[in-house]
Amino acid sequence: MRKLKIPVTRIEGHGLITLSLDGEGRVAQARFHVTEARGFERFCQGRTVWEMPAITARVCGICPVSHLLCSAKAGDAILAVRVPRAADKLRRLMNLGQFVQSHALSFFHLSSPDLLLGWDSDPARRNVFGLMEEDPGLALDGIRLRAYGQQVIEELGGRRIHPAWAVPGGVRAPLQEAARDRLAAGLPEAMRIIQDAISLYEGHLDDWAEEISAFGDFDSLFMALVAPDGTWEHYSGHIRFVDSDRNVVADGLDPARYPDYIGEQVEGWSYLKFPYHRETGYPEGLYRVGPLARLNCCDRMGTPLADEALRRFRALADGKAVTSSFHYHYARLIEILAALERINGYLSDPDLLSDRVRAEAGINELEGVGVHEAPRGTLFHHYRVDEHGVISWVNLIVSTGHNNLAMNRTVHQIAQHYLSGREVTEGLLNRLEGGIRAYDPCLSCSVHAVGRLPLRVELYDAAGRLISERTRA
């Protein structure tokens, strides 16, 4: 058997891809393995529900805000409180900041070197430093845009990473007037940067035609939160599933009842579980989440510039769902634009300066689910507590996990398209990595795993012998 090992880099975490060939040397099977486990669901047991936002935020240094907010929402459910209006808006504002910083990191720092320097360019230069030499303006723009998103988080939570700010029942402090003015001052530049980036992406669509058709272009379901009126949503609302024709498969689903429509399969070869649409079954119930899914699921973005961009995005598929995972990048940029437009709206809202930001309560429910949209997709925190608020059971379904089946399918498609012969070439390695990277997976979060992420690719022949492997040094 012929086996090819490829390490994946410039994503968050650790991964291995194995490709198995049939007798004719074609790709029979491709698997994206997540090779680390951490055990957050276990060691949170015995802690109080009030500590959970800060504990689960430590899953990751990129997505702490997502876990912080989602955990606080699960805590709201256990306290059975309605979060004060100001706190709701403040949490939304922080989540928008998180979208900007995380998406900017994914596009500018991690992915744009592939897109702009070329898939076959020297790997030693195909990174953000190479980008700085080639196009310093763009690299700086990316850094500045990410910094703006981080600034939103910092002005609210006091620090850029791991702010212990959101708590069950609300948030700890409102926005200060001076901080609001600083955010307003930085907004025009951020808007300019994202509009430039969208133009840049749209200008290159023809150059990337082959990758667009090979990087996970397949029919599937898409899942996302949408607002009650169908508008793009990032913090509350209900769950909607659409298919590749953008037919609504299910709508108005209560996020707290996710076990009714999401199943989780475990495979022996990966620490990352495989969620699937329960009604469709496993593995056919593959669905995608994240920027691409949110744009496919929603009826409109709800802000003028983003709605215009959504129209151009929809035109790619004649109004149907955009099915190529390559366009996660496109969707990500449009979401940054939408986030910035919404931030702009919040900055003139006097509620953000209100001191009424926290509802106090005891333990009123013994079970609570928090759901919101993290940059990478829908995030679920589900806790059970005893009557004193001590955690007895935890289930986290993390954005990257939802995309697990889709990432495997994408790896298969890329291997079929680009593998020639019995060698893992640099070009194949790059594209496999790029295909995974389009999802902006956060493996630290998804398996609650630790460490860097070198991707290894192993190629096996039909007899199961390892015939080639490649690891990113």
Place this chain on the structure above:
Amino acid sequence: MIHLEIDGREVTARPGQTILEVAEEAGVRIPTLCYLSGLSPRGSCRICLVEVANWNGKLVPACATPVQEGMRVVATSPRLTELRRRVLELLFAERNHICAICVSNGHCELQDLACELGLEAVRVPYRFPGLTLDASHGKFVYDPNRCVLCGRCVRACSEVEGAMTWGFSGRGIHTTVEPDLGGPWGSSETCTECGKCVQACPVGALVERGKATAEQEKEPQLLAQITERRPRA
């Protein structure tokens, strides 16, 4: 008056004063942990160890040692810093002190001491004991994972409140602090819910219910304020 020397400075003291009290009056910093003004000294944590030069360099706890005529006290030296750091390392290794997610992060005497004494690494293996958090009380939470066994809660409860709810249980490494000889705090028949133990606790072991990470601030000086206002016999 008693005459003695602290870090080379000649100072005078009243009979019955401890080395710590005299050093504080003289402006000499001696770090403490189990000591709390308003409570009786115990000398159990060994953070305030000082050297008495003319007692062959004998180490004594400054909080619990009365001054004597002619004493030459060394309160600051590389040896003492190293010893205090060692004591701190043992405290950190004994239970599960995870500052990043602790409710007392940023307002913790143990953490402050680590910063003050330059503790950069713990050279002994962590024990990671699996201790059960007690959230049964309506107003407070007791997390033995963060307890340093200073006994300030025990003394505050008996000496200031007079309830005697808290006491030590077990021996040596197995020692814990327990309400009413064991059992959940929420079912305690002696606890008056006054919260003095929480204010006295230097770390995140006794905290107010509902506090999230880094939110718990305390006012341990309340204990001294209460005792000072009391009529003296």
